[in-house]
Amino acid sequence: MKIDLSGTTAIVTGSTGGIGLAIARGLAGAGASVVVNGRTQAKADATAAAIVKAIPGAKVRGVGADVSTAGGCASLVKAVPDADILINNAGIFEPKSFFDIPDEDWGRFFEVNVMSGVRLSRAYMPGMLKRNWGRIVFISSESAINVPTEMIHYGMTKTAQLAISRGLAEMTKGTAVTVNSVLPGPTMSEGVEAFVKDLARQNGQSVDEAASQFVKQHRGTSLIQRFATVDEIANMVVYVSSREAAVTNGAALRAEGGILQTIA
Known part of the structure; x- marks a missing residue:
């Protein structure tokens, strides 16, 4: 199977590093015109340039916008009024005891992890429905189902993404627009790598041991029995963003290495 996304415009939020990058x-390699998003224009531009260097002929541009705020989402939409593919990837995590999580953290996590996707889906989905083709993908987590006791506020936001994704999918009935979620498990992105290195230092271990x-x-x-690579997660996302994934809609697609002990 050859995935060809030429002629489409794809936005990936929080894509200057990690899974988003x-x-x-992956989308650029499949021929999509990709919008890389980060909080600053300089970082977004540098990332876009690096992708073009790695994939000659790729069509990539950077847009600096902090999608954790309503204003930042509006700036992104102003810069890119229409999109065929929207990957709601921007997100934050932080291990913290439930009893130590203040109200402000609950609100901050909800704004970044949930409301960014809500606002951008609200902006771009009508155009997809009008054109009768589009893909929206929420990057959730296996933590949406196995809510981690060390990050309950994070798990809450990932569960919320599943509800929003399924609800939006119901609005696509009879169209060629799909809305899905992808549930990665532990993935060795830059942020997680820093977390693991910190664990290794604390416990006097190598990074691999930690x-x-x-x-x-x-x-x-x-x-x-290992962390996934960012490219392994991206492969699933590129597929569900493709024309070939036409009958995958309203799904929570697991890319978590079998952590969830269920058959559905």
Whole structure:
């Protein structure tokens, strides 16, 4: 199967690093005109240039906008009025005891992880419906189902994404627009790598030892028994963004290495 997204415009929020960057690279490699998004224009431009250098002929541009705010989402929409593919990837996480999470953190996590996708889907989905083709993908997490006790506020936002995604999918009935979620498991993005390195320093371990121990202790049901790579997650996202994924709609697609012990 050859995925060809030429002629489409794709926006990937929070794509100057980690899973978002891998998704942007994957979509660009499949021929989409990709909009890389980060909080600053300089970082977005630098990332776009790096993708073009790695993929000669790729069509990539950067748009600096902080999508954790209503104003930032509006700036992104102003810069890119229409999109065929929207990847709601921007997100934050932080291990913290439930009893130490203040109200402000609950609000901050909800604004970044949930409202960014709500606002941008509200802006771009009408155009997709009018053109009768489009893809919206929310990058959720296995934590949406296995809510981690060390990050309950994060898990809450990931569960909310599943509800929003499924609700929006119901609005696409009879059209060629799809809305889905992808649920990564532990993935070795830059942010997670920094977290694992910190664990390694605290415990006097190598990074590989700390990563292996984390999976065994906190995600013991993992069938792959390791962190995924960002490209492994991006592969699933590129597929569900494609024309070939026409009958995948309203789904929560698992890319978590078998952590979730369910058959559906």
